[in-house]
Amino acid sequence: MHGLMQQRPLSLPHVFHRAEQLFGHKTIVTATADGEQSVTIAEWAQRTRRLATALDTLGVSADGRVGTFCWNTARHLELYLAAPCTGRVLHTLNIRLFPEQLVYIANHAEDEVVFVDRSLLPVLWPLADKFETVRRYVVIDDGADVPIPDDPRVLDYEELLAAAEPYQGRFRVDDENTAAAMCYTSGTTGNPKGVVYSHRSTLLHSLISLIADGAALSERDVMMPVVPMFHANAWGLPYGALLAGSDIVFPGPNMTPQAILGLIQDHKVTVTGGVPTIWMGALPLLDDYDVSSLRTILCGGSAVPRSLSEAYREKIGLPMLHAWGMTETSPIATMSTARSHHAALDESGRADARARQGQPVPLVELRLVDPDTGEEQPWDDVATGEIQAAGPWIAREYYRGEGGGAQFTKDGWLRTGDVASVDRYGFVRLVDRTKDLVKSGGEWISSVELENEIMAHPKVAEAAVIAIPHEKWVERPLACVVVKPGETVTPEEIIEFLTPRVAKWWLPDAVEFIDEVPKTSVGKFSKKTLRDKFAGYQMAGPEE
Ligand code: AMP
Numbered sequence: 355m356h357g358l359m360q361q362r363p364l365s366l367p368h369v370f371h372r373a374e375q376l377f378g379h380k381t382i383v384t385a386t387a388d389g390e391q392s393v394t395i396a397e398w399a400q401r402t403r404r405l406a407t408a409l410d411t412l413g414v415s416a417d418g419r420v421g422t423f424c425w426n427t428a429r430h431l432e433l434y435l436a437a438p439c440t441g442r443v444l445h446t447l448n449i450r451l452f453p454e455q456l457v458y459i460a461n462h463a464e465d466e467v468v469f470v471d472r473s474l475l476p477v478l479w480p481l482a483d484k485f486e487t488v489r490r491y492v493v494i495d496d497g498a499d500v501p502i503p504d505d506p507r508v509l510d511y512e513e514l515l516a517a518a519e520p521y522q523g524r525f526r527v528d529d530e531n532t533a534a535a536m537c538y539t540s541g542t543t544g545n546p547k548g549v550v551y552s553h554r555s556t557l558l559h560s561l562i563s564l565i566a567d568g569a570a571l572s573e574r575d576v577m578m579p580v581v582p583m584f585h586a587n588a589w590g591l592p593y594g595a596l597l598a599g600s601d602i603v604f605p606g607p608n609m610t611p612q613a614i615l616g617l618i619q620d621h622k623v624t625v626t627g628g629v630p631t632i633w634m635g636a637l638p639l640l641d642d643y644d645v646s647s648l649r650t651i652l653c654g655g656s657a658v659p660r661s662l663s664e665a666y667r668e669k670i671g672l673p674m675l676h677a678w679g680m681t682e683t684s685p686i687a688t689m690s691t692a693r694s695h696h697a698a699l700d701e702s703g704r705a706d707a708r709a710r711q712g713q714p715v716p717l718v719e720l721r722l723v724d725p726d727t728g729e730e731q732p733w734d735d736v737a738t739g740e741i742q743a744a745g746p747w748i749a750r751e752y753y754r755g756e757g758g759g760a761q762f763t764k765d766g767w768l769r770t771g772d773v774a775s776v777d778r779y780g781f782v783r784l785v786d787r788t789k790d791l792v793k794s795g796g797e798w799i800s801s802v803e804l805e806n807e808i809m810a811h812p813k814v815a816e817a818a819v820i821a822i823p824h825e826k827w828v829e830r831p832l833a834c835v836v837v838k839p840g841e842t843v844t845p846e847e848i849i850e851f852l853t854p855r856v857a858k859w860w861l862p863d864a865v866e867f868i869d870e871v872p873k874t875s876v877g878k879f880s881k882k883t884l885r886d887k888f889a890g891y892q893m894a895g896p897e898e
Contacts, residue, residue, distance in 0.1 A: 365553035366438045366534055367525035369560065369596050374399035377573070377599035382428040385606040385617060387473065387497040393428055395596075401429075403520035405436035411518060412490055412509075414466050417533065419445045421465035421488065423478050426583050426604040429494050429511065431592055433469055434583070438534035438553065439525035445536050446584035449474055450875035451546075457484045459538045459546055463753070467491070469511065473498030473607050482507070496607065530554035536753065537586055539681035540875075548753025549681050555747040556593065559684040562715050563594025567691045569625055569650050569675065573599035576621055576647070580605060580614055580628030581655070585876045586685040589652065589677075591627055600625070611636035615643040627652030629877040630662055633674065634816065637662070640669045650675050654685075656878040657784060657802045660709035661810040667705070678711035678782060682761075682768055684747035687720070688712035688782050695779060709806070711774070711782040718745040721767065722776055725788065735777040738785055738798075742767040773798075790881055792821040792831045799831055799860050801881075807855045808833055808848060813841040816871045818879045819862065822891050830893055833862040834884055836870055843867075863893040 378396030393401075414420060420437040422444065424430040437444040445463050447456060456478075460468070467490040470478050475493065482491065482505075493502055494511040502508065527534075534553045538546040551559075563571045569591070571577060577595040579588040579602075587593070595602050603621045605614060615636055617623065624647055633653060651666065654677035667673040679685030690712030696704055714720050722731040722739040731739040744767045751762060761769050773785045785791070785800040792799040801819040808817035816836040821829035837843050845865035852861055872883035 363528055363530040363553065364557045365527040365530050365532070366435065366556060366593070367527055368557065369593050370399065370402065370435045370439050371524060373596040373599065377596075380573075380599055380601050382431065382602045382604065383621060384427045384429075384604040385608060385613065387607060391428065398428055398432065400520055401515060402432045402436050402439075403522075404515045404518040405432050406440045406521040406525070408514045408518040409436060409440055409442060409467075411514070412467055412492075414442055416441055417443060418466040419443045419463045419536070421445045421447050421460060421463070421468035422584070423447045423449055423468055423470040423474050424494065424583065425449075425471055425473070425496070425607045426579055426588065427471070427494075427496070427606055428602075428604060430583050431596075431602070431604070434535075434587075434592055435596075438556075439527065440521075441527060441532065443533045443536055443550075446587070448538070448582075448584045448875050449477060451540070453481055455540060455546055457481055459548075460485045460488060462545075463536060463538075463548060469494060471496045471498070471607070472500055472502065475500050475502065479503055498607070527553050530557075535587060537584070537681050545756075547756065549749050550753050551587070551684060551747070555684060556587070556590075558717065559686065559747040560590045560593035560597055562686050563590050564598050565715065567693075567713075568686075568689045568715060569594070569627070569652050571595055571598040571600050571625060575600040575624045576603060577601070578603040578605065578614075578617060578621070578623045578626045580609070580626055580632050582876065585655070586679070586681045589627055589654075589679075589685055591625075591652075611639050615639055615645060618645045618648060619643045622647035624648060625650045625652070629653070629655040630658050630674075631873060631877040633666065634662060637665055637669075640666075645670055648672055652677055654678055654711075655876060657711075657806065658709065659806050659809045660705055661806070663708055664705050673705070673708050676708060676710065676712055678772075678784060680770060680772075682749040682770075683718070683743055683745075686715055687718050687743055687745075687748075688714050690781070693779065707781070710777075711784045713780045713782070718743060718748070720744075720776070720780070720782070722774065725773075733776040733778055733780065735775050735783070738773055738775045740788065741770045741772050741774050741782065741784075743770055744768070790820075792819070793829045794824075794831070794859065795827045797859070801831065804831060804833065804852075804856065804860060804862065805879075807852055808835060810855075811843070811848065811851050813838055813843045814848075815839075816879075818871045818881060818884055820881050820884050820888065822863075822888065822893055824863075824893065831860070831862040832888060832891060832893065833865045834868050834871065834888075835865055836868055864891075 540546040579591040653674040663674040676690040679687040731737040804819040824830040872880040
């Protein structure tokens with residue numbers, strides 16, 4: 355017997371029409387090079403309707419890839435809806451990738467048009483001749499003092515919109531499994547791999563920003579995504595905010611801690627999200643701004659150091675809301691909100707709980723698997739294994755089936771490459787990425803845990819631990835430490851600090867002081883760059 359409910363597609367037109375119909379009076383503010391632009395959702399929706407028609411005028415094919423090379427702005431949000439609501443596929447290009455990767459990605463996705471912020475033209479335009487399928491470049495003038503190329507392929511965004519009639523009626527995407535957006539993820543080896551989100555996956559994932567045991571976005575919120583809109587759809591926050599009817603603030607091109615904190619203060623932002631690096635940078639400046647409006651700082655993308663979360667709790671009464679996921683998981687897979695069983699813990703115990711990556715959100719299933727034997731491991735907080743994930747917004751393969759068949763199991767789960775233990779409540783504690791673990795004498799050392807402990811040192815700003823090949827022990831840990839400005843620390847002090855906190859054989863064999871931990875294109879510690887930097891490094895290693 356079938357259920358007798360209506361079959362309605364779970365597709366993004368719902369997000370657009372809901373926002374337009376119910377929340378037209380709400381505002382979207384974008385910080386620009388020379389001030390701020392503010393539009394109501396009603397105005398934004400009208401512009402999005404014009405853009406939808408303009409995509410036809412541009413001749414973008416029915417499921418053509420629409421590339422964006424943009425900061426977090428209201429105009430980028432116009433593209434976020436106009437492309438998928440007309441059946442096209444939004445392809446957010448990561449503005450910080452190496453040129454060769456950008457060329458590979460745009461060609462592999464077969465982008466037909468690229469929308470580019472004027473301030474980013476110096477990065478994009480030199481590559482234009484190598485983009486084989488791109489016929490048009492639409493420049494969004496963000497006020498940057500950068501020359502616009504005199505080239506027949508180049509169009510002006512505002513002129514394009516002004517010349518277009520607003521799309522009439524309701525957008526329709528009847529097949530919810532149609533592609534809505536794509537995002538490439540770069541592994542450490544091989545070419546970047548395309549993750550293709552469907553309307554259904556995107557809509558379901560967007561709802562996760564609204565759940566109470568999550569960011570709990572509501573109509574009363576002012577949401578500012580600091581996480582870039584090219585990083586896994588800014589973690590679903592923009593679509594979530596439109597569904598909830600929150601006001602939105604976009605930081606635009608100025609991503610300095612001062613600018614971010616200023617926007618939180620001026621617009622009374624209540625919910626924000628970004629990688630730990632952003633919040634580490636803002637920490638020393640917290641006293642200079644009134645950020646009392648904040649109620650949630652969503653943080654993930656890499657492990658949130660316990661000390662960082664605690665520093666925020668101590669200074670502004672608000673620890674980080676830790677979340678874990680990957681481009682392949684849309685990205686939200688787990689979230690670490692407080693649960694009733696945490697209530698009995700003391701403050702330190704609660705901080706430990708918050709430092710975990712969290713519990714799978716509804717509709718996401720996880721299992722812990724020994725990568726060697728393939729056997730499932732118990733959730734006893736002791737056994738470790740690779741996390742495998744399944745759910746309606748978890749990738750089942752990469753675009754064109756390329757580069758990573760091994761990342762999907764025969765029974766349809768995603769192998770995340772993250773090693774963790776899980777407690778009986780399903781709270782994940784990430785030990786490391788498989789490739790970052792330090793293998794010492796047949797045992798694993800968690801680089802994440804060592805980094806966490808080193809970053810708890812009051813004079814340390816950042817720390818990254820990498821494996822150095824070792825004749826006797828196979829690998830041994832090297833700590834690369836960034837000292838806070840104006841402070842001095844010796845390697846011995848670091849080791850002394852760590853000694854009561856970790857097993858003796860975990861202690862790094864050497865501590866190197868560096869100016870900055872190199873970062874990836876999305877602001878994570880780039881261990882690959884560090885490994886290259888310290889290739890050939892010699893360490894003695896422990897005696898026994
Ligand atoms: P990406 O697809 O570039 O966002 O990278 C996903 C990877 O980032 C995951 O497989 C993890 O290794 C790492 N990651 C994301 N969130 C966290 C977190 N909260 N804690 C530790 N690692 C994380």
